[in-house]
Amino acid sequence: MANNRAKITALIPAFNEAQNLPACLESVRWADEIFVVDSFSTDATPDIARQFGARVVQHEYVNSATQKNWAIPQASHEWVLIVDADERVTPGLRDEILRVLQTGGDGSAGFSIPRKNFFFGKEIRYCGWDTDRVIRLFRRDLGRYQDRSVHADMLLDGKLGYFTQPFEHYTYLTMDQYFEKFRRYTTWSANDLYKHGKKPSFTNLTLRPLFRFLKMYVLRRGFLDGKHGLILCSLAAMSVFTKYARLWAMRLNPPQADPPSPPKTDS
16 A cells, blocks of 8 residues: 555654653554654653654754744655654544545645544543644645744645544643643743734733633533643633733843743644
8 A cells, every 4th residue: 555655754843752752653653754853852762763763853942833844844755744742643543644645635735633632631522622623744845834933833835635533632641741831832922922012901911811711611611521621721721811921021121032942842
């Protein structure tokens, strides 16, 4: 089958992912190339990747979009599948991808893939996470990410197709993990707002966080996810408040330069 279909590179950005990486790599063994872009890990991440036969390249990390945009042209094959280290390609998704590659992509430049998200070990079925989709499979020369520090979307030059089979995304297992990413994301988001001249209004600091909680917990029925849902929705509201509080602080004391970016990957 592999000789009759378009070839694919599985691209995995990584930094200190020794715990997550083996299961991720196992889920993409079927790919024609596994390409791990490592942000100078201090654990066994590069060695683990090589044990799975991956091509490993180290590159300094600025943010997720920049790292991926640098890596995409380095892929050996026409089709690229981006998989974060805390994600898994399910057997159903693998089969769906291979069927599409067998036909050369069905005329699409890329594909949107649904994602099952797990929070502290539990699948979140509501909170708005149930509709999560990501564009991760695309033709190498037709896809790139927005120039944004955080939450950059894929820009696709061509038709978008849709898959039905999901990724599995294993997010946080500890509060330390959550707040490490919380600090980076709220800082980068505030910095993006600051660069675009946005101001932290009273509404931004009060109603926006409240609306985020009500939207996720009530309108998106996060209460049906139990305590996991309550905590997730509360943390999401707090992240909105913190983003605008950081923006307020930046406008009071303008930064002399862009804040440094820790060498981490974003999921």
